[in-house]
Amino acid sequence: MSGEVLLEADRVSLSFGGLRAVDEVSLALERGMLHAVIGTNGAGKSTLINLLSGELRASAGRVSLRGQDVTAWSQPRRARAGLGRSYQRNTIFPEFTVFENCRLSAQARRPRPWDWLTPAASCPFAGGAATRAIGMAGLDEVAGRPAGTLSHGQKRQLEIAMCLATDPQVLLLDEPLAGMGAEETERMLTLLRELVPGHAIMLVEHDMDAVFRVADRITVMVNGRVIASDAPDAVRANPEVQLAYLGHE
Numbered sequence: 001m002s003g004e005v006l007l008e009a010d011r012v013s014l015s016f017g018g019l020r021a022v023d024e025v026s027l028a029l030e031r032g033m034l035h036a037v038i039g040t041n042g043a044g045k046s047t048l049i050n051l052l053s054g055e056l057r058a059s060a061g062r063v064s065l066r067g068q069d070v071t072a073w074s075q076p077r078r079a080r081a082g083l084g085r086s087y088q089r090n091t092i093f094p095e096f097t098v099f100e101n102c103r104l105s106a107q108a109r110r111p112r113p114w115d116w117l118t119p120a121a122s123c124p125f126a127g128g129a130a131t132r133a134i135g136m137a138g139l140d141e142v143a144g145r146p147a148g149t150l151s152h153g154q155k156r157q158l159e160i161a162m163c164l165a166t167d168p169q170v171l172l173l174d175e176p177l178a179g180m181g182a183e184e185t186e187r188m189l190t191l192l193r194e195l196v197p198g199h200a201i202m203l204v205e206h207d208m209d210a211v212f213r214v215a216d217r218i219t220v221m222v223n224g225r226v227i228a229s230d231a232p233d234a235v236r237a238n239p240e241v242q243l244a245y246l247g248h249e
């Protein structure tokens with residue numbers, strides 16, 4: 001159902017020593033919406049993604065997934081419950097094919113840890129999920145190629161495909177456009193828009209032009225706090241955002 005809140009942060013905070021990296025941040029990710037989070041370097045965007053995905057535990061506040069309090073849940077448990085994320089760093093196995101990388105991701109989502117001992121090739125569930133994810137990410141033509149031979153843009157698409165192979169409802173994407181040329185950026189933006197129906201997507205991204213074109217909603221962070229959260233036009237017109245983030249009124 002479009003508009004359903006799938007992931008919600010309620011006043012989550014985390015400090016590193018004396019630094020309040022994320023300071024009482026609240027946001028709601030809805031199915032059918034692409035929600036971008038922007039902010040200057042060090043604003044707390046990656047820390048926020050890590051708090052939502054479960055890689056870091058909030059020191060205060062609450063994270064809920066489809067209405068269930070998951071604040072104390074580990075990252076693998078949240079992943080099994082439908083929360084997928086991509087990373088800034090490269091997480092692919094270069095010698096494995098595109099298909100094999102996706103199949104491994106799909107297998108990792110399985111609830112029983114000893115399934116890791118099952119050879120991936122004999123796991124039909126994972127093969128089907130991998131094929132579906134590759135199709136959704138537009139990588140059919142390179143499914144049999146070693147991942148290391150892909151272009152930079154295709155590798156970023158593969159990371160999205162690996163995330164999709166875990167069958168997530170929520171996608172947390174950390175700078176998927178980093179290092180991309182104009183054509184690769186367009187392809188990725190098209191892919192993101194295609195994924196919006198059916199998913200709640202959070203996009204952390206520095207490419208402002210892309211963000212303002214693709215997002216349904218934009219949250220702006222400065223020094224760990226949210227200073228604005230609104231539709232792109234309203235964020236662009238917000239004087240506090242212009243002053244604090246864009247550097248001019």
Ligand SMILES: Nc1ncnc2c1ncn2[C@@H]1O[C@H](COP(=O)(O)OP(=O)(O)OP(=O)(O)O)[C@@H](O)[C@H]1O
Nearest residue numbers: 016017019021039040041042043044045046047048
């Ligand atoms: N593990 C850590 N230990 C100590 N300080 C940290 C740690 N991780 C992040 N920080 C600090 O917390 C603040 C927020 O960092 P974070 O990486 O979340 O910002 P960001 O908005 O994602 O920045 P960027 O756009 O550069 O990726 C920064 O001042 C950073 O130096």
